[in-house]
Amino acid sequence: MDYLIAVGLEVVSGIASLVLISIGLAVVFGMMKVINLAHGEFLMMGGYATITAANAGVNIWVSILLIAPLVVGLIGLIVERFVIRRLYGRVIDTMLATWGLSLLFIGLATTVFGNTTAGISSPLGPVNIGHVGVSAYKFFIVAVALAVIVALYSLFKLSRFGLVARATMQNAAMSSALGVEPPRVYAATFAIGSALAGLAGGVLAPITGVVPSLGAAFVAKAFITVIGGGSTVLVGTLSASGIFATVNQLASFATTPVIGEVALLGSAIILLRLLPHGITGRFFKGRI
Amino acid sequence: MIGSRNYWPIAAAVIAALSAIVVLPAIYDEYSLLQLTIYAILSVLALSLAFIWGYGGILSFGHAVFFGLGAYSYAIGAINFGETTIALLLSMVIPGLFAAALGYFLFYGRISDVYLGAITLTVTLIFFNLASSTSGPEYRVGRVPLGGFNGIPSIPQLNVPGFPDWTLSTTELFALSVATLALVYIGLRLLINSDFGRIVVAIKENEVRAELLGYDARKYKLVTFVIGGAIAGLAGCLFANWGGFTSPAVFALGQSVQIIIWVVVGGVGTLAGPVIGCVLIQWLTNSLASLNTVNNNLIMGGILVVVVLMLPQGLVPTIARLARGRRPVQRLDAATKGLGGASTKSEARA
Known part of the structure; x- marks a missing residue:
């Protein structure tokens, strides 16, 4: 019984991690049809931002929840202004350019931080469920993932910015005619996606440690999850993360x-073969 | 140039290859020849992606899979059989078969664009993971342990078919690699100029229109993909010969990125461009590695970003246009168009 709970918790925290890793990419893909292949490096930079801040004496929770998303959101804004904006509507070119950015950021991080693993100790100790010890930090990851989903839902469904952003996504020319400036909406959306990547990097930094090449471990998973989910941001990411993480954790066990x-990668291939436009290309159409 | 029945590039390739084979071994020592050999081998790899992407419109993010399969097939075949002729054939047949299976899965599933990219990327990762985790003695094919992360060492050199004792020397491997490069170039050029090639390009330009004209786009894409896969496998075989070993690094994501960078820098939609891009980038990588001051990723990333932003058509088409005295076509400011392309597509689907 304890064992089952432990496995269940692994699966849930696996899903939560996958949601966190992919949600930033999902926002950018779902809203802008842009695939940011430097997404993994955004996570990596979030990790470095957290570790640098924590080592400089900033409270660890502030470093994770505030500094990482802010720093990476700002980087995202710059990237959008100088690279992404010039390539709108050219999906493949954007992928190639962001792939270049990904290498560029790896090179920069290697130059600045060196090719070694930087880490901070997990701020939460283990807790016991029956006889099985589990890291309390896993609960924190689940909580952050839930908070991110609720926040995104409110932002896109309830706020004025969300309304404008969804309108721009549906028909840029029409919303432009109604007085919205699509480039500003795209810039804000990209910054939000980047900030979410930074947050994920910060949250995962105590578990994984941070190396310049960290992003490579995440970007493919995030990419597959987002594509598997389809263009509907929240439902797509949630359902794809649910399937892939469950398969991954159970097969790992x-x-x-x-x-x-x-097994995760294999299930992704089968899913894309059956649903060539992702889960939300067939189900849950028109949701967020 | 596409589709024109113009044979001067073929003549140029023959002359260039023959003069390289005759002249270069006379000037350079063995070490430099070995360096030049790898350029030729990787150029073959560049050509294979140049064909399926530039002419077939299929952007595979996992093209290194076929290269790696070629290298592994050759290694396993050559060590098991001793005589390398079958291994050489295997290094093309196995990647070709795998390309056929994957291509059937992709094209007959009508998977395109980003989704195709996602799947090919995933396939590379699977191969990398699997090949890296075969370190135990139970993972062996015939007499060959797969060796996990360390790969397969001491792969026998190619021998002249029928003469197991006549293995290729450094100079002969160089000549073979250059000749292969020239033959692959000529073969692809003839293929592109053939009726088959024209249909492939037509499908790339407008798949719906080509299908309405009665061509089965799936079939043509599949054949294109298989040809590209087999050529990449051949490059893998030469690569295994060149280094004498192969490791899971051939399946790594970085390897697939490299190939894409060569093609982008040289120019998508040309054959000469990717070869030039490959040689240029490899030369740059080597020079930087020996300098050991600047991070290689930094330079590669910078080059890729700058080329996509400034020279979206790549070096060769841009230079060709400049040489003809015309300025590059100015693109409309993409930002003012917003996501025009993407939104019309989703409207059409809705």
Whole structure:
């Protein structure tokens, strides 16, 4: 029984991690049809922002929840202004340019921080569920993922910015005629997506540690999750994360983590074959 | 240039290859020849993606899979059989078969664009993960342990078919690589100029229109993909010969990115461009590695970003246009158009 709870918690926290990793990319893809392949490096920079701030004496929670998203959101704003904006409507070119950015950021981080793992200790200790010890930090990850989903839902469904953003996504020319400036909406959306990536990097930094090449481990998973989910941001990410993380964790438990990873990738391929436009290309159409 | 029945590039390729094979071994020592050999081998790889992406319109983010499969197939075949002729064939047949299976899955599933990118990327990761985790002694094909992360060492050199003792020397491997490059270039050029090639390009330009004219786009894409996969496998075979070993690094994401960078820098939609891009980038990588001051990723990333932003058509088409005395076509300011392309597409679907 305790074992089942522990496995269940692993699965839930696995889903939460995958949601956190991919949600920033999902916002940018869902709203702007832009695939940011430097997304993994945005996470990496969020991790470095957290660790640098924490080592400089800033409260660890402030470093994770505030500094990481702010720093990376700002970087995202700059990237949007100088690269993404010039390539709107050219999906493949955007992917290539952001792939270049990804290499560029890896190179920069290696130059600045060196090619070693930087880390901070997890701020929460273990808790016991029956006889099984679980890291309390996993609960924190789940809480952050839930908070992000609620916040995004409110932002896009309830706020005026959300209304304008969704309108621009549906028909840029029409909303432009109604007085909205699409470039500003895109810039804000991209910054939000980047900030979410930074947040994810900050949250995961105590678990994974941070190296310049950290992003590579995440970007593919995030990319697959977002594409598997389809263009509907929240529902797509949630459903795809749910499927992929469950497959990954269960297969990891049954065999090895490597096979778990392969099972995740394999299930992604099958899913995309059955639903060529992602889960939300077929189900839950028109939601957020 | 596309589709014109113009044979001067073929003549140029023959002359360039013959003179390289005759002249270069006379000037350079063995070490430099080995350096030049890798340029030729990687150029073959660049050509394979140049064909399926530039002419077939299929952007595979996992093209290194076929390269890696070629290298592994050759290694396993050559060590098991001793005589390398079958191994050489295997290094093209196995990637070709895998490309056929994957391509059937993709094209007959009508998967395109980003989704195709996602799947090919995923396939690379699967291969990388699997190949890296085969370190135990139970993972062996015939007499060859797969070796996990360390890969397969001491792969035998190619021998002349039928003469197992006549293995290729450094100079002969160089000649073979250059000749392969020239033959692949000529073969692809002839293919592109053939009726088949014209249909492939037509499908790339407008798939719906080509289908309305009665061509089965799925079939043509599949054949294009298989040809590209087999050529990449051949490059992998030469690569395994060149280094004498192969490791899961051939499946790494970075390897696939490299190939894409070569093609982008040289020019998508040309054959000569990606070869030039490959040689240029590899030369740059080597020079920087020996300098050891600037981070290689920094430079590669910078180049890719700058090329996509400033020279979206790549070096060769831009230079060709400049040489003809015309300025590059100015693109409309994309920002003012907003996401025009994407939104019309989603409207059409809704």
